[in-house]
Amino acid sequence: MAKLFHPWSLTLCGVIIALGMIGGAHAASPDPELVSKINAATFEVVIPKAVDDPLTYEKPLPLDLLPYQERTDKYFSVGTAFALGNNRYVTAGHVLMVAIGDLTGPPALRDASGHVYALDKIEKFSLQQDFVMFSLKEQPGGGALETNTKPALNSVVYAVGNALGTGVVIRDGLYTSDTPEEENGRWKWMRFSAAASPGNSGGPLLDQEGKVIGVVLMKSANENLNYALPIGEVLKAPDNLAVMDKRMSYQLDVLDYDQNGTFKSQFPLPESYADFSSTYLKLQNTYNEQQLQALLQQQSGDLFPHGAGSNEILHDTPQLSFFPELIGHNRSGQWEYGGRELNRVPLTGNGYVASGYVGHNFLMHLRRPDDMKASAFYHDPKQMMDLVLKTGYWYRQVGPEKIKITSMGKPTTDSTYTDSWQRHWKVYVWPQPHINAEVVVFALPVPDGYAIMMRVNPAMITHDSIIDMKALTDFFNVDYGGTLAQWKEFLADRSLQPDALKDTRIDVDYGKRLSYDANNVAFSYPSTLQTVAPDNMLAVGFGYYDNHGKFALEAGLIQIRLNVTDPDRISIKRHVAPSSDLNDNFKEGWGKLLHKQHPFDGVAYNDGDEMDIARVIDTPAADAPTELYTAFYGTQGTHKPEDMKTKLDLLTQQFKIKSH
Known part of the structure; x- marks a missing residue:
């Protein structure tokens, strides 16, 4: 099933999900009084845009090409939330996840008049059921929605959401069926035919009387139906607790097998959003570190250079590959070189940037221009990245134009890492606040420049990328x-x-x-x-x-x-x-x-x-x-x-x- 991310968060996750207009039963629209009540209790979930941009571009950004609303809005709209009364608000858990690790500020709610309300405390959270309940520091003047925990199948329903960030939209359909959740049937998802768009995640699913029966979450991958979590599951979930109990699969780009496990933990609430984010990330990062170690230990005796599958590489003469490769395990049980140069962009002074990729990793060979002093080149990450950016691969989309990024400035992380082969890597992280992402670079000095492994990822998973890339250095051949x-x-x-x-x-x-x-x-x-x-x-x-x-x-x-x-x-x-x-x-x-x-x-x-x-x-x-x-x-x-x-x-x- 595909979660209903807003396009902005889709960019971060590298996923494109096209949600078509889904046909359903056409009921009469809610009466104006009910519509007014729904609008007053439904909010956009927003994240502030970056105020200071560390990036330099080939020319001033042509922001006038953007639609007026997008150009003037100080926030990104990432989802929908609704009020249940008594300072209780609900949205999808994955909407909140978009903001964790944020580079620009915490999420907030925005009403139809444009007023923004700061989050106060996270009250309930379930990773597996994908919901979060929270309070606000300032109470909006609007009302709250009532709930109905026993809706009737085949009844008319309304999906309410901040469709595409352009305001609250109400669309009708039918509550068609229930389906058990995928892992072990601990609860049942509601399936409904009302249309949904990116940005609807976290919005209420209402019955014909305007009562909440579910939280809109995701779309079926192979049917014209959407999914919601029954509101009863939210209400009966334990108060003042964050619960993680979800099956996850961990994969490393050089291995042909995965490590499957369950992220199972909990911690007490209420907590501020900042404390909640910090606690959640620590637990998630620890779990992912454990999964990575378990994956590597799963067949440690057969990991390169151990085991019979390594022998062809061990007994062959080096092929003088100056373009970096990753040594990966194929399905026939052999270790083999992966990665090849796909493109080369010349620089001045006989320099160049050769590039390719393996899995989630950009691979590059950066040859230092002859007129650039080695002392500056090897110890100035800004200068190194400025050369990589001359390829023109990195740009910022503004309307129909792609504006090249010419400099990312100084990295926010500048450290070193020594792999198992005793090679000394330079590790850099550059923020990309306009998409809440970060560029992670592992740069290995070589006589003519650098052999580089790079990722661009949502800020929330930078830690995961770094531990992955540290593990991959042991399989990095150059x-x-x-x-x-x-x-x-x-x-x-x-x-x-x-x-x-x-x-x-x-x-x-x-x-x-x-x-x-x-x-x-x-x-x-x-x-x-x-x-x-x-x-x-x-x-x-x-x-x-x-x-x-x-x-x-x-x-x-x-x-x-x-x-x-x-x-x-x-x-x-x-x-x-x-x-x-x-x-x-x-x-x-x-x-x-x-x-x-x-x-x-x-x-x-x-x-x-x-x-x-x-x-x-x-x-x-x-x-x-x-x-x-x-x-x-x-x-x-x-x-x-x-x-x-x-x-x-x-x-x-x-x-x-x-x-x-």
């Missing part, structure tokens, strides 16, 4: 690349480096020599092998290596090219003996390495329009080595075999394997 000049700046700032690079030293004497020294290998070569210049491209591909049952992120491929466009390259690869469950391709490749067969025999060969040569680097004697290294040199054109061998000798003569 290799490190950049020019030698970029690597020099990157390695100079220890705060940017993953632990896998903490012992890496790259000594460069431009025009003469390059030396690479890491925890597992070291090598050095002169410029007679390959010109050593600032724009040489150095790439380090990382793999996941098992060291006595404990996995670590370590370099598995080191490649150096003349520049970003030249195919001439040298590379050092680390190879791991295949496990018994892997296919014959892995075993055949390992056999060639063990026996130094082509192409690892140190003999030059043509490969298209280039010439290549590779060899296995000798290791200390071992009956059954579990790791081997190869050295490779490739260059364009055709060359003498002896010259190619000389080149390869220059690469390997100072090569040292430091660990296995």
Whole structure:
């Protein structure tokens, strides 16, 4: 069933629900006296619009394109509420939920004359039955609605609501049937044929005499009927108590199974809206944290990099993917890379923003423009986000126009997070108060810029996004690349480096020599092998290596090219003996390495329009080595075999394997 959100809240939830005009029995309209009574007891639920906008736009917002009411209104209309007397007001629980975590102010009620009434205390709340009862600080002068807890089936009913935020609308239909609630039939929903629109949520369902028989909540997904909670359920619910007892499913984008559970808790009322929101969020956040941990522990032995389904990735050579990927579990039981570059927007100074997505996550590779200092780039989140915004993907809709957002200013959250692979992330949150949403960014520094994971979500679920994204960092795969000049700046700032690079030293004497020294290998070569210049491209591909049952992120491929466009390259690869469950391709490749067969025999060969040569680097004697290294040199054109061998000798003569 689909809840009857107002379009503003639909934007926040990323859901589009089209509610058609539903045909029903056409009864005579209520008499004017009854209509007047209904109008006096029915209110809009509103949330204040942002007064201060932290965003900067490409041009002044053309607010004159908006309808007059929307342009001049200081509030968003998000639902409907009604009065039961004795300072008791009722609306749908999900209408109140729209405001929790609000960035602009608490919800309030507004009457037909435009007067706004602040909420006082939350008196009753049920997450599962989707209602809330509350009081107001100031009492409106209008009357209240009577109730009828025993309405007759097939009788005429009126659905009353603030349809689309344009004022109270009364529409007729029939009370057609009852249906048990979905989990275990604890109560029955009322079904009715009176039309409903976004914004009707929380409004009263009335009998022909104008008495409340239900609270309008949602629309059936596959029928032209709407749903209401019987008012009797509201009245008999325990006083002064907030109750959460609802089945929920928790899902993580890289897993193909969910964690199902019940959010079950309660806390005493009455409380102010602010205290209610704070208490509810703490309980919900704690529950979601528990669900996430239960989900990860459900099959902890099979999570990457554990379990047989991980072996293809563990035994393959890194593919030098500078665009970030998420390692996900597919339905055949294997872990595989997900995510690819779908679009690239160029920036000045050879910079660019490449983008794609996996599940709920935007993935990006931001290459820093050459004319931007690394010290400012890596430590100025505003500047980083301003570059991302140059893609034009982020905009504010004003009438028919999409106005680009050019800056979000400084983030409201600026922290760090270290994942299980000991990579150090920068975590930022930027508010979007015009839609009560927040942008959450996890940015991983890499030599040429950032590998980014991003979400845009309702402010209420920012905590959920952050714990999700923290978990996803352990499945986030990206290799490190950049020019030698970029690597020099990157390695100079220890705060940017993953632990896998903490012992890496790259000594460069431009025009003469390059030396690479890491925890597992070291090598050095002169410029007679390959010109050593600032724009040489150095790439380090990382793999996941098992060291006595404990996995670590370590370099598995080191490649150096003349520049970003030249195919001439040298590379050092680390190879791991295949496990018994892997296919014959892995075993055949390992056999060639063990026996130094082509192409690892140190003999030059043509490969298209280039010439290549590779060899296995000798290791200390071992009956059954579990790791081997190869050295490779490739260059364009055709060359003498002896010259190619000389080149390869220059690469390997100072090569040292430091660990296995």
